[in-house]
Amino acid sequence: MILPLNLWLIPLLPFAGFLINGILGRRLPKWLVTTVALVAPLAAFAVVLYAAAGVYLFTHIQCVPSVPLPCSIFKPYVEAFGQWLNIDMLHIDFSFVLDELSLVMLLVVTGVGFLIHVYSVGYMSHEEGYARYFSYLNLFLFFMTVLVLAGNALVMFVGWEGVGLASYLLIGFWFQKTSAADAGKKAFIVNRIGDFGFLIGMFLLLANFGTLTFTEIATKLGQDPGWNGGVVTVIALCLLLGAAGKSAQLPLYVWLPDAMEGPTPVSALIHAATMVTAGVYMIARTHVLFDHSPFALSVVAIVGAATAIFAATIGLVQNDIKRVLAYSTISQLGYMFLGCGVAAYSAAIFHLVTHAFFKALLFLAAGSVIHAIGGEQDLRKMGGLWKKMPVTFAVTTVGVLAIAGFPPFAGFFSKDAILYAAYLQGAQGKALWFVGVVTALLTSFYMFRLWYLAFLGKPRGETAPHHSTPWSMLAPLVILALLSICGGWIGIERTAGSTGLSRLSSLVNWISMERFGGFLAPAVGAGAAEGGSAQLELILSAAAVGIALVGWLLAHLFYRQKSTLPARTAAALPGGYKLLANKYYVDEFYGAAVVKPLLAISTYLLGWVVDKALLGGAAWLLGGIAKFAGALLQRWQSGNIRSYAAWLAAGAAAVLLFVVVPWPAVLASLEAIHFGVAGH
Amino acid sequence: MSSLLTQEVPISWYLLLSAVLFSLGVAGFLIKRNLITVFMSIELMLNAVNLSFVTFAHQWHAVKGQIFVFFVMVVAAAEAAVGLAIIIAVFRARATLAVDRIDLMKL
Amino acid sequence: MHLILFVVFAGLCLAGAINLLLQSHPINSALSLIVVMTSLAVLYLLLGAEFLAAAQVIVYAGAIMVLFIFVVMLLNAGREERTLGSRTARSVGFPAVVAILAVIATVILKAHGLGVATLGEGLTNAQDNTNIEEVSRVLFRELLLPFEVTSVLILIAILGAVALASHSDGPQGNGERTGGE
Numbered sequence: 024m025i026l027p028l029n030l031w032l033i034p035l036l037p038f039a040g041f042l043i044n045g046i047l048g049r050r051l052p053k054w055l056v057t058t059v060a061l062v063a064p065l066a067a068f069a070v071v072l073y074a075a076a077g078v079y080l081f082t083h084i085q086c087v088p089s090v091p092l093p094c095s096i097f098k099p100y101v102e103a104f105g106q107w108l109n110i111d112m113l114h115i116d117f118s119f120v121l122d123e124l125s126l127v128m129l130l131v132v133t134g135v136g137f138l139i140h141v142y143s144v145g146y147m148s149h150e151e152g153y154a155r156y157f158s159y160l161n162l163f164l165f166f167m168t169v170l171v172l173a174g175n176a177l178v179m180f181v182g183w184e185g186v187g188l189a190s191y192l193l194i195g196f197w198f199q200k201t202s203a204a205d206a207g208k209k210a211f212i213v214n215r216i217g218d219f220g221f222l223i224g225m226f227l228l229l230a231n232f233g234t235l236t237f238t239e240i241a242t243k244l245g246q247d248p249g250w251n252g253g254v255v256t257v258i259a260l261c262l263l264l265g266a267a268g269k270s271a272q273l274p275l276y277v278w279l280p281d282a283m284e285g286p287t288p289v290s291a292l293i294h295a296a297t298m299v300t301a302g303v304y305m306i307a308r309t310h311v312l313f314d315h316s317p318f319a320l321s322v323v324a325i326v327g328a329a330t331a332i333f334a335a336t337i338g339l340v341q342n343d344i345k346r347v348l349a350y351s352t353i354s355q356l357g358y359m360f361l362g363c364g365v366a367a368y369s370a371a372i373f374h375l376v377t378h379a380f381f382k383a384l385l386f387l388a389a390g391s392v393i394h395a396i397g398g399e400q401d402l403r404k405m406g407g408l409w410k411k412m413p414v415t416f417a418v419t420t421v422g423v424l425a426i427a428g429f430p431p432f433a434g435f436f437s438k439d440a441i442l443y444a445a446y447l448q449g450a451q452g453k454a455l456w457f458v459g460v461v462t463a464l465l466t467s468f469y470m471f472r473l474w475y476l477a478f479l480g481k482p483r484g485e486t487a488p489h490h491s492t493p494w495s496m497l498a499p500l501v502i503l504a505l506l507s508i509c510g511g512w513i514g515i516e517r518t519a520g521s522t523g524l525s526r527l528s529s530l531v532n533w534i535s536m537e538r539f540g541g542f543l544a545p546a547v548g549a550g551a552a553e554g555g556s557a558q559l560e561l562i563l564s565a566a567a568v569g570i571a572l573v574g575w576l577l578a579h580l581f582y583r584q585k586s587t588l589p590a591r592t593a594a595a596l597p598g599g600y601k602l603l604a605n606k607y608y609v610d611e612f613y614g615a616a617v618v619k620p621l622l623a624i625s626t627y628l629l630g631w632v633v634d635k636a637l638l639g640g641a642a643w644l645l646g647g648i649a650k651f652a653g654a655l656l657q658r659w660q661s662g663n664i665r666s667y668a669a670w671l672a673a674g675a676a677a678v679l680l681f682v683v684v685p686w687p688a689v690l691a692s693l694e695a696i697h698f699g700v701a702g703h
Numbered sequence: 704m705s706s707l708l709t710q711e712v713p714i715s716w717y718l719l720l721s722a723v724l725f726s727l728g729v730a731g732f733l734i735k736r737n738l739i740t741v742f743m744s745i746e747l748m749l750n751a752v753n754l755s756f757v758t759f760a761h762q763w764h765a766v767k768g769q770i771f772v773f774f775v776m777v778v779a780a781a782e783a784a785v786g787l788a789i790i791i792a793v794f795r796a797r798a799t800l801a802v803d804r805i806d807l808m809k810l
Numbered sequence: 811m812h813l814i815l816f817v818v819f820a821g822l823c824l825a826g827a828i829n830l831l832l833q834s835h836p837i838n839s840a841l842s843l844i845v846v847m848t849s850l851a852v853l854y855l856l857l858g859a860e861f862l863a864a865a866q867v868i869v870y871a872g873a874i875m876v877l878f879i880f881v882v883m884l885l886n887a888g889r890e891e892r893t894l895g896s897r898t899a900r901s902v903g904f905p906a907v908v909a910i911l912a913v914i915a916t917v918i919l920k921a922h923g924l925g926v927a928t929l930g931e932g933l934t935n936a937q938d939n940t941n942i943e944e945v946s947r948v949l950f951r952e953l954l955l956p957f958e959v960t961s962v963l964i965l966i967a968i969l970g971a972v973a974l975a976s977h978s979d980g981p982q983g984n985g986e987r988t989g990g991e
Contacts, residue, residue: 666899666902668899669902669903669906672902672906673902673903675906675910676905676906676910676913680909680913
């Protein structure tokens with residue numbers, strides 16, 4: 024009794040919006056463009072809600088309690104549109120799959136996406152490329168939903184590449200600016216490196232499993248106990264490379280800070296909430312591969328933790344408000360990878376959801392500030408805005424508290440779940456936990472730094488707000504703030520009741536992490552948490568909160584009270600400050616190590632040797648032969664009648680000879696003579 | 704001496720004469736430098752061919768051979784008329800009758 | 811008789827042909843050619859083609875060669891110049907001529923079915939003994955159409971010759987055609 028969920032509508036509606044706005048947008052009146060652009064994601068969100076309702080109806084029925092595993096009778100809902108490739112052993116369909124994981128992602132993508140569309144109406148209202156912007160945004164939604172709904176790796180790759188394309192188009196939206204165009208190119212090219220990994224992973228999957236459908240791979244892995252390490256590790260690492268490219272992890276994170284050249288809603292949607300989380304989603308989707316390869320899992324965790332702390336250190340000294348948020352995004356993505364790396368996929372997805380809320384909120388608030396003060400993005404020139412922009416100040420406060428990890432805001436629960444799961448993973452896990460805690464300290468510090476510099480204190484520079492913020496920009500901010508407050512409550516653990524919180528926990532008993540984790544379990548597997556206890560978790564949570572408070576105090580010290588402290592600290596550690604301010608010179612290193620050699624090869628090897636010498640030479644040779652032959656034959660055309668007559672006569676003689684002389688007999692007699700002579 | 708008077712001429716001699724005249728015509732075409740003389744060599748070639756036709760007509764008692772010669776003569780006459788007109792036109796244009804100088808067709 | 815006549819007039823033919831090649835003035839070459847043609851006419855007589863012999867003298871020697879001489883005199887063609895030669899003509903042409911002659915001569919000499927030419931023998935043994943009767947019998951019955959067509963051919967040739975040789979708009983001013991219809 025499964026209702027037709029019409030999953031195909033979810034990508035199709037944004038795609039229709041893209042077509043209409045893309046082709047006709049310039050000729051349509053603005054209100055029509057806006058309507059089309061907003062109706063598409065809203066309708067897609069409605070379809071997702073309909074699907075969610077359908078899902079809920081089925082998971083409401085619990086299984087037998089004696090069975091310890093979380094279960095539901097909701098089977099992944101598969102919609103297949105027919106064959107795509109059918110060559111020999113290669114059978115790939117266009118198939119969409121709706122299971123718990125994709126449902127959660129879809130809710131985030133379409134829900135937050137819709138809110139950002141609404142925000143963009145106000146933010147981009149003065150833009151000339153209004154219709155183009157919305158068509159690109161809808162295109163992005165189309166590809167992102169395809170990515171999420173994909174039932175096999177190839178369809179996911181279509182969405183993968185497509186969101187990369189949409190990201191390029193949107194980063195370079197103001198393409199007349201060279202820096203924006205360059206940033207778009209950089210994003211696309213660095214993503215390509217990751218995509219290479221994804222492709223190799225797909226090839227290996229095909230070679231070893233014969234299929235790219237996720238469920239079939241899971242089945243095959245489960246059947247044969249021989250699949251452990253070896254090939255699976257290689258595949259997992261290749262997929263990790265792809266995810267690292269898309270989700271801006273070390274070493275492929277360099278595109279994300281530059282991507283801030285795009286409009287702020289784009290940064291919010293693509294580079295905070297949805298596209299960059301595609302890597303995490305992909306790992307969660309293919310978690311069976313990672314589960315069978317502990318080595319790959321630990322690589323994922325280490326990459327995540329390293330990225331988290333690396334990006335956090337850079338974010339400490341950035342002066343552009345969007346850059347701070349960009350590095351914060353990279354850092355939080357590192358947390359999600361850490362969660363995946365300790366096989367706590369539900370926790371990682373949980374953090375993905377909450378991060379989408381508060382990061383989008385923070386970006387949109389930053390956009391509101393930038394919009395209000397006429398395009399200024401430098402934190403050193405802001406200040407004292409809390410009076411003039413109260414709503415923005417309030418929602419930013421919520422966002423900062425959430426990202427720093429204070430309860431009861433969303434970030435606390437999700438970050439806590441990840442760190443707890445990491446701690447339980449043995450010695451390496453404890454080290455990772457420590458790194459995560461340090462990163463949390465740094466996160467809290469630089470987020471409050473941003474808060475103080477932008478909103479509090481005395482106004483620096485001429486930053487009096489020029490424009491008031493329209494409601495189309497404020498409403499999404501408020502909604503996202505509400506989500507940042509309550510969004511984490513779906514993950515509260517059902518506590519054992521031995522502490523004073525039991526009253527509270529029984530209040531919120533009906534929603535629990537077990538429920539969220541259990542909800543996701545059929546899709547991502549039960550967590551590998553062993554040997555934990557509620558008390559340990561409470562201790563660790565308290566430690567995390569304490570660290571966050573320390574960060575806040577430090578920020579207060581530096582930026583609220585003694586405003587010369589930052590300068591003195593920077594003067595005391597000039598080398599360190601310079602290193603951080605220049606982002607560890609990674610871009611310069613890549614430029615020298617990768618880009619320059621490539622350019623040199625292109626110019627000298629390919630440009631001179633292959634292009635000029637080989638190809639040019641070949642072309643010159645062919646032409647030369649033709650010219651030479653022509654020149655040779657040209658001497659025949661002398662215009663001299665007598666030579667023409669001579670050749671005529673020669674031709675006639677030849678014909679005569681050929682006709683008259685009995686050639687077989689002549690040749691035979693010649694041979695006879697030859698043999699006769701030789702015989703003697 | 705009487706055998707010399709009554710001796711018949713083999714057909715092949717006529718044919719050989721025709722062949723030699725033809726070759727002389729071709730050689731003249733190649734040697735001569737005056738346009739009109741070249742044209743005359745062509746006429747010589749035609750006459751040689753006429754001789755061979757008549758010879759074969761005599762051999763096989765076929766009157767059609769002689770009729771062919773008649774037609775060849777007609778065509779040769781027409782050709783001579785037109786050809787000489789062309790030579791006159793060429794002379795008017797180029798003011799020379801030297802074959803080697805008339806080479807406008809040169810690439 | 812036949813043999814002597816043949817040798818004499820064949821010799822005249824060859825002499826005239828060689829003289830055509832050797833002379834440098836076109837008039838001399840033309841006169842040599844007339845000698846060749848009249849000798850050929852005699853040879854035709856020897857072969858029993860009286861009509862053709864007459865036609866040869868009247869048409870070829872009498873009309874065509876006269877035309878040639880007229881043109882030579884009209885154009886005032888002088889002696890040949892010793893101008894640029896053509897190496898191709900010498901290097902390619904002569905071997906070709908020699909080859910042609912050799913091939914044809916070999917074929918002729920090796921042919922079996924050739925007999926001898928008999929003097930005074932007619933073509934057919936029918937009632938009409940004269941050659942011209944035989945010729946006209948075929949010409950005006952079977953080959954009437956080609957005969958008529960040749961008259962058209964001659965007409966075209968006349969028109970062509972007149973058009974080509976007439977004066978175009980020259981420096982005289984008016985482009986009046988000389989030489990009427």
